Amino acid sequence: MKIKIDLSVLTEILNLKNKQEEDVITELKKIYKDFEFNLIDGVAEIDIDDINLMPDQVHNNLVGLCEKGSLNKALQKAQSLLTKYPHSSELNRILAQIYFQTGDIVQAENFLISALKLNPKNTYALILMGNLQHERSELESALSYWNTALKYDPDDYLSLSNIASLLAQQNHLDEAKSFFEESIKVNSKFPNALYGLALVYYNQGEMDFAFDKVVTALKCSKPKEEVYENAKQLAIEISKELTKNNLPEVESDIHQQKDDLIKKSKKKIKIELSNTIDTLAKLEVAEYKNKDYHRLLYKKKDLTVPHLMLHELYHLEFIIEARKIQNNFLFTSNQSHLDKFFKELSNFRAGLSKKGIPSENIKKLITSLFNGLNSQVFNTPIDLFIEQNIYKNHPKARPVQLLSLYKIISDGVKATTDKEVVNIMPKSIVSKSKILNLVHALWYKKFYGIDLVPEFKSNKIERNQAENLYHEYLEYSKDKEPSEEYELLKHWAEDLDLDGLFELKKENTNKSKTAEDVIDEVNSDPYGVESEEPDYIVEERRKFIESHGSDEINTAVVMYMVGALDFFNSRSKEDIKKIAFEFATLGMTGIDPSKGNYEVPSINKKMSGYQALAYYYVSWALGIPEMLSDLGMPFQEEYELAKKAL
Incomplete structure (x- = not known):
């Protein structure tokens, strides 16, 4: 093929720009002595047939080795091919690429010069030469090579991105942004340009745009790639900034979500700070706690808490939606499940x-x-x-x-x-x-x-x-x-x-009980057996429990525990131990707080779910205290309060 290129451009590409024109022509004739070379009206014409010098399959196999990271094999293969295809610009460019990646800059430059001699319009070689000059901090020279590549291929997104990176390093952020955007127009999935644009936005304080671009860069890159690792770190930094900046809007979303759920559930939702919960945010569903309101508890010591609060509110929304079609489920496990797991x-x-x-x-x-x-x-x-x-x-x-x-x-x-x-x-x-x-x-x-x-x-x-x-x-x-x-x-x-x-x-x-239902039940039969104590004593105990317990205390369980303590007071430890094992047998099939009709042989009395749980816990606390923790029942606070209320 006949390559036509301005003498001035060819002189710059081959780094002959410091010589007189006649010396340049003499040098070019030496360079192209094996090819037909003419100079007509300042345009160099070089007749080099570079199309069929290296078959496509051979080229693709060589490139495949490079892409796999098998650079040593690729180098050996390329060197052996060079004796067969010495006039292949692309083969010389690949050799230059291998040497560049392995850190041999001198050899890389030698082969790039050969590649550009054989085809001054080889845009990949021009880009790589620009990269090489940039590696040496020769910024003007790098920009010159990349601009030349763009002349021959205006849609060369690599050069556009490289030029943008150079401009960004020189703090010409607006100009860099334009070149990055042009690169992305050509290849919307080029991670380097996406990351570069995100970095420019970040440095200009445009965090929302930076976040969008850096996430896209991550989606378009792979782990272990340099651009991926850089984008990941930038994404975390941007997210930290935006989390602080967006806090008012996110808090507004939390309260809007809360208000919507109040309407849907027809129950209040209290949002409260708590240092006693074991997670950063925790939802308490009204019906499961026998209260007339839901509670969202949170700790205020972590940047991510607003997300977790939203997350917990959506748990409640899913429950409410399922209840609308009467298809909500309770996730339960009991002693039989645990025994099977142990087995x-x-x-x-x-x-x-x-x-x-x-x-x-x-x-x-x-x-x-x-x-x-x-x-x-x-x-x-x-x-x-x-x-x-x-x-x-x-x-x-x-x-x-x-x-x-x-x-x-x-x-x-x-x-x-x-x-x-x-x-x-x-x-x-x-x-x-x-x-x-x-x-x-x-x-x-x-x-x-x-x-x-x-x-x-x-x-x-x-x-x-x-x-x-x-x-x-x-x-x-x-x-x-x-x-x-x-x-x-x-x-x-x-x-x-x-x-x-x-x-x-x-x-x-x-059949779910409200808090009022539970208190009414407790008032009518607080011990779970027929009580002969006057109503005023029962009422005093209830008030004592409510005034001395936290919001997280289950009042019904405490009242039932008071009855259990009174019930077991006159019994021997052996009797209590026997009853404790009877409750353990009952517990193997599960005790549902919202259900009733539970009973054990030694207590001839039908019990509600909470009543049975209270007696279960107290019997073990009194009869087998060394194994109480094995029950996994979260009633320690209720038990301590019940002992004080008795």
């Missing part, structure tokens, strides 16, 4: 016992695993729907959502990959927990581009199962109906063979 881990328990670990510690560990898995099974599918709602309905909360989920998923990585944890825990339990964490990570990758999946170090089976669960979620998410989260929950539990850990019971909202 399944009998070998694990035996192994720990052989290592000299006390049986009490083993029980606590396995109970903790049981509770943790149950929490994951219940929350993971529901949480995905909730996070999608937050993402869709609360754009100002996206930066805090990015930060919050990054922390949550990173904690999941640590919990399932930490060597100390992995070495001691049952492999099947760690694997199932990892799969559920992976599903969350897949959602996060899709919406925010941060890919934490590789950090779980999962095997192929775990990844495939997580992807299958995630794709099932995606199908449900297209047109999710109220209560369908429970359907998905059941499917996932069955797929992971975790459905034996719990039971989903349909909630009977018509």
Whole structure:
């Protein structure tokens, strides 16, 4: 082919610009002595057939080696090809690229000069030469090569992005922004330009635009790539800034969501600061706490709390929606589920016992695993729907959502990959927990581009199962109906063979007790047996409990415990112990606070759910105190208050 190029441009490309014109021509004739070279009216004409010098398949194989990172193999292959295709501009350019990537700048420049001699319009060689000059901090020279590449290919997004980066480094931010935008117009998925534009917006204080572009850059890049790592760090920094800036809007969203839920549930919602909860935010559903209002508790010590508060409110919304169609479910587990779990881990328990670990510690560990898995099974599918709602309905909360989920998923990585944890825990339990964490990570990758999946170090089976669960979620998410989260929950539990850990019971909202119902019941029969004490004593006790207990105290349970303490007062420890085991047997089938008609042989009396739980706890506290913690019943505060009220 005949290449036509202005003499001045050719002189600059081949770095002959400091010579006189006749010397330049003499030098060019030496360079092109093996080719037909003419100079007509200041235009150099070079007849070089570069089209068929290296077959496409040979070229593609060589490029494939480079893309795989097999640079040593690629270098050997390219060097062997050079004797066969010495006049290939592209082969020389590839050799230059390999040397540049391996840090041999001198050799890279030599081969680039050869590539540009053979084809001065080789835009890839021009870009690489610009990159090389930029590496040497020769900024003007770099800009010259990139501009030349643009002359031959105005849609060269690489050169556009490189020029923008150079302008940004020189603090010409508006000009840099224009070039980055032009690059993105040509290739909307070029991560370098997207990241560069995000950085410009960040430096100009335009945080919303910066956030949008950096997330897109993350979605278009891959872990371990330099641009991905840079974009991830920038995304976190931008999110921190925006979380602070957007706090008023996010707080407004929280209160708007609260107001909407008040209308839907026809109950008040109290938002209260609490330092006693074990999480950063916690929802208390009115009916489950026997109160006439819902409570959203939160700790104010973490930047991500607003996201978690929104998240908890959406849990309530899902419950309300399911109740509208009378299809809400209660996630319950009892002693029989725990016993089954213990049985399944009998070998694990035996192994720990052989290592000299006390049986009490083993029980606590396995109970903790049981509770943790149950929490994951219940929350993971529901949480995905909730996070999608937050993402869709609360754009100002996206930066805090990015930060919050990054922390949550990173904690999941640590919990399932930490060597100390992995070495001691049952492999099947760690694997199932990892799969559920992976599903969350897949959602996060899709919406925010941060890919934490590789950090779980999962095997192929775990990844495939997580992807299958995630794709099932995606199908449900297209047109999710109220209560369908429970359907998905059941499917996932069955797929992971975790459905034996719990039971989903349909909630009977018509029979749910209000706080007033519970107090009335307590006033009519506070002890759970026929009481002969005057009403004024019962009323005084109730007032004492309400004045000395916190809002988190279950008044009904305390009143029933007072009755239980009085009931057991005249009985021997052996009798109490016997009754304690009778309650344990009753508890194996589950005790539902909202139901009644519970009884044990030694107490010939029908009891409500809370009444049975209160007697259950007190019997163990008095008869078998050394095993009380094994019950896992959260009534210690109620018990202490009941002893004072007696």
